[in-house]
Amino acid sequence: TQLLEQSPQFLSIQEGENLTVYCNSSSVFSSLQWYRQEPGEGPVLLVTVVTGGEVKKLKRLTFQFGDARKDSSLHITAAQPGDTGLYLCAGEGGNKLVFGAGTILRVKS
């Protein structure tokens, strides 16, 4: 069974601070995706990383895929209250997505 460990589970920071969310596994994934979900809504895809060592940037968000394609990180620079939400990583394996436990991010103004 493929498992994804996501940390931290909860993060409360002040506006303007930086943060990093980690996603780790002992399994290799063909790709890894990051989602953001707001209460009462479905998850929205932020990015897909496919190649080991890949780095993708989306405005203030930087996503990295580990060289061995077993881990990934999401770094947010200068967090804003609008970044508040549940962040989920998901690894693709066998045409299924395996989700991490999620990180609840709260950015206070």
Added chain:
Amino acid sequence: GAVVSQHPSWVICKSGTSVKIECRSLDFQATTMFWYRQFPKQSLMLMATSNEGSKATYEQGVEKDKFLINHASLTLSTLTVTSAHPEDSSFYICSAIAAVGTDTQYFGPGTRLTVL
């Protein structure tokens, strides 16, 4: 493009009744749809994989007779929660993979089920 809708967005029902949730791909055909369940402040747990024209594949621990899945067309999958009980109260989310193109899963907005 790649919009997935769910209906209803929320439903409240009495214990013992059955509830049907629809998942539609609005602007693409989906050979495969997935049904997830999410409890408050928790992650998504895959319940089953629904393939058009064939029986759904259920994840371990998910009762197929309780959670009936029908994928009768390339744009519609339904999840029926039979004889619902309060412990079935949850947020149910579907996703769909396009018949043509990448394997990206496009998620619906979810359905909040509350069983009294």
